[in-house]
Amino acid sequence: MREVLHKWSPKQIGEHLLLKSLTYVVAMPFYSASLIETVQSEIIRDNTGILECVKEGIGRVIGMGVPHSKRLLPLLSLIFPTVLHGVLHYIISSVIQKFVLLILKRKTYNSHLAESTSPVQSMLDAYFPELIANFAASLCSDVILYPLETVLHRLHIQGTRTIIDNTDLGYEVLPINTQYEGMRDCINTIRQEEGVFGFYKGFGAVIIQYTLHAAVLQITKIIYSTLLQNNI
Numbered sequence: 001m002r003e004v005l006h007k008w009s010p011k012q013i014g015e016h017l018l019l020k021s022l023t024y025v026v027a028m029p030f031y032s033a034s035l036i037e038t039v040q041s042e043i044i045r046d047n048t049g050i051l052e053c054v055k056e057g058i059g060r061v062i063g064m065g066v067p068h069s070k071r072l073l074p075l076l077s078l079i080f081p082t083v084l085h086g087v088l089h090y091i092i093s094s095v096i097q098k099f100v101l102l103i104l105k106r107k108t109y110n111s112h113l114a115e116s117t118s119p120v121q122s123m124l125d126a127y128f129p130e131l132i133a134n135f136a137a138s139l140c141s142d143v144i145l146y147p148l149e150t151v152l153h154r155l156h157i158q159g160t161r162t163i164i165d166n167t168d169l170g171y172e173v174l175p176i177n178t179q180y181e182g183m184r185d186c187i188n189t190i191r192q193e194e195g196v197f198g199f200y201k202g203f204g205a206v207i208i209q210y211t212l213h214a215a216v217l218q219i220t221k222i223i224y225s226t227l228l229q230n231n232i
Contacts, residue, residue: 017087024086025079030057032078032156072159073180081152081183088148089141097137104129127224131217139210146206147199151186154178 033056060075108129142149158178180186190198 017091020090021083021087024083028078028082029060029075030054031082033057033060035153035156073155073182077182078155081148081155085145085148085152089145092144093137093141096140097133100136101129101133104132128217128221131220135210135213135217139213142206142210146203150199150201151183151190154186154190155180155183 030053033053037053037056158180178186178189180189194201
């Protein structure tokens with residue numbers, strides 16, 4: 001499918017993005033419920049089942065089973081930031097993936113013309129550019145959209161009686177008592193009260209995640225190269 005994407009017409013691309021947007025809208029209540037379940041402290045978390053987010057998501061849609069709060073944002077207010085984040089993430093990752101893959105394949109082709117390569121290197125060149133391109137696309141899109149993701153998460157958990165563990169001190173929890181009116185108000189409030197770095201809280205987890213991802217890719221390449229050499 002990837003080989004024919006460049007042949008798509010603007011109409012087909014628009015239809016594809018529309019389908020993506022509808023997918024994010026349908027999944028939004030369950031994403032919200034899953035997000036709340038993930039960030040809540042163990043103090044208020046009950047013994048929930050693995051399908052609890054599905055139950056809570058359906059309850060959010062029909063207006064049942066959701067904690068009553070004037071600060072709880074309606075789903076309609078969450079549609080735009082959710083779809084915006086999802087579509088931008090998809091577009092950025094797709095563009096970067098194709099760009100990196102094109103560069104790697106051109107570099108591999110030129111190296112093949114310059115000198116003969118071993119069967120091991122040929123096998124690596126056949127599979128690893130795809131993995132590296134996926135890694136680069138995911139990394140760039142997550143880094144670029146991290147501020148928007150911060151805003152999105154705060155909007156989703158507002159008014160749900162969520163409390164999170166205070167990772168700075170380590171012995172207490174912090175309630176989420178925000179009263180954002182929407183996406184624009186959330187952005188302005190974070191910028192005024194927390195500064196630019198307020199959009200990047202928790203960014204260290206992303207650094208650790210992709211550092212480990214890069215290490216796994218490198219280890220996998222070494223193991224795969226060793227196995228191929230032993231089989232030749």
